[in-house]
Amino acid sequence: MKSNALQPSGKALVPFVSVDNMMRLIHHIGVEPMLTALAGYVEDDFRRWELFDKTPRVASHSDVGVIELMPTSDGEAYGFKYVNGHPKNTKEGLQTVTAFGLLADVYTGYPVLLTEMTILTAMRTAATSAMAAKYLAPKGATTMAMIGNGAQAEFQTLAMKAIVGIDSVRLFDIDSKATEKVARNLASSGLTVVACASAEEAIEGAQILTTCTADKQNATILTDNMVGSGVHINAIGGDCPGKTELHRDIVARADMFVEYPPQTRIEGELQQMPDDHPFTELWQVITGTAQGRRDARQVTLFDSVGFAIEDFSALRFIRDQIRDTDYYMDLDLLADPDDPRDLFGMLMRSA
Numbered sequence: 001m002k003s004n005a006l007q008p009s010g011k012a013l014v015p016f017v018s019v020d021n022m023m024r025l026i027h028h029i030g031v032e033p034m035l036t037a038l039a040g041y042v043e044d045d046f047r048r049w050e051l052f053d054k055t056p057r058v059a060s061h062s063d064v065g066v067i068e069l070m071p072t073s074d075g076e077a078y079g080f081k082y083v084n085g086h087p088k089n090t091k092e093g094l095q096t097v098t099a100f101g102l103l104a105d106v107y108t109g110y111p112v113l114l115t116e117m118t119i120l121t122a123m124r125t126a127a128t129s130a131m132a133a134k135y136l137a138p139k140g141a142t143t144m145a146m147i148g149n150g151a152q153a154e155f156q157t158l159a160m161k162a163i164v165g166i167d168s169v170r171l172f173d174i175d176s177k178a179t180e181k182v183a184r185n186l187a188s189s190g191l192t193v194v195a196c197a198s199a200e201e202a203i204e205g206a207q208i209l210t211t212c213t214a215d216k217q218n219a220t221i222l223t224d225n226m227v228g229s230g231v232h233i234n235a236i237g238g239d240c241p242g243k244t245e246l247h248r249d250i251v252a253r254a255d256m257f258v259e260y261p262p263q264t265r266i267e268g269e270l271q272q273m274p275d276d277h278p279f280t281e282l283w284q285v286i287t288g289t290a291q292g293r294r295d296a297r298q299v300t301l302f303d304s305v306g307f308a309i310e311d312f313s314a315l316r317f318i319r320d321q322i323r324d325t326d327y328y329m330d331l332d333l334l335a336d337p338d339d340p341r342d343l344f345g346m347l348m349r350s351a
């Protein structure tokens with residue numbers, strides 16, 4: 001049936017994954033198996049890094065936050081994510097980060113998937129962190145410090161458990177209610193969960209230090225004297241101009257690994273450093289063209305800001321998972337006139 005009738009044609013329909021269906025899908029797969037599978041998709045795309053269209057995300061800043069578009073393409077599919085970052089939002093009962101995304105066919109330009117990405121972003125960010133830690137964290141890491149116990153925290157922790165094999169997490173947040181929430185949510189995760197009263201206490205004995213705080217400023221979550229040798233720092237929260245988490249001296253001392261340098265330079269901990277500060281691109285570690293962790297005493301730093309290719313991987317994963325399932329609904333998104341050039345006629349006939 002054509003779209004001048006009540007029922008839209010198949011060509012008009014785009015699979016849409018709502019928040020409800022995303023949650024059903026994640027429960028169906030299981031949180032940890034899905035984090036592991038997602039990390040596999042991200043890793044596959046990091047191996048294909050050179051063939052992607054790459055650009056720093058397009059950011060629109062205001063005094064209170066940022067709204068960003070994150071596009072990329074592998075030549076066959078095109079994807080983008082809409083995402084915001086508003087640290088003041090939680091005080092108003094809203095989330096700091098919300099997102100949705102779209103995947104399209106490069107040959108026709110037609111969208112093939114529209115999906116919620118607030119939950120999916122937390123999953124892909126955690127999967128990417130754990131993938132990086134697999135290459136950079138000290139061998140046999142068992143304990144992680146999780147500083148910043150907001151929306152991302154449980155995802156970050158469970159990905160390190162599933163992919164890196166940690167068995168213990170030490171939590172800290174300036175808001176003890178956030179720490180209580182994470183401790184409650186992870187109570188039956190199989191992890192030993194320790195709530196701490198300070199960042200110093202949280203990093204005691206930890207080999208992986210994750211900072212995932214939200215503040216629209218240059219914060220100092222970790223100072224140089226707090227960080228011993230041989231640890232891996234997974235810095236997630238410094239992801240905007242003027243928004244960092246680490247003291248400059250740690251950044252200077254650590255070996256830095258980044259996603260896409262032109263974006264990290266503007267948004268990551270790297271913004272604190274001079275233009276000639278050395279770093280390694282993570283995709284090169286994954287393809288074996290650059291070295292990851294060199295020795296047991298080295299401090300490694302994943303200066304994560306979140307790059308479009310990781311969202312593209314997550315969109316690909318969802319497209320593959322929902323095929324022949326009821327984890328999506330069809331959206332009447334694309335006008336489909338009988339004669340492709342008679343868009344106006346289609347409108348008139350619908351009156």
Ligand SMILES: NC(=O)c1ccc[n+]([C@@H]2O[C@H](COP(=O)([O-])OP(=O)(O)OC[C@H]3O[C@@H](n4cnc5c(N)ncnc54)[C@H](O)[C@@H]3O)[C@@H](O)[C@H]2O)c1
Nearest residue numbers: 096125148150151152173174178212213214237304305306
């Ligand atoms: N790198 C990426 O790919 C990526 C992806 C998603 C989110 N992020 C960033 O991660 C950060 C956290 O996101 P979220 O969704 O969990 O935010 P959120 O607002 O839900 O949680 C942030 C938590 O940080 C805590 N906090 C703030 N300042 C702190 C400090 N000095 N010490 C300890 N805790 C502190 C807050 O109390 C809050 O509980 C944000 O800055 C976000 O932009 C990065």
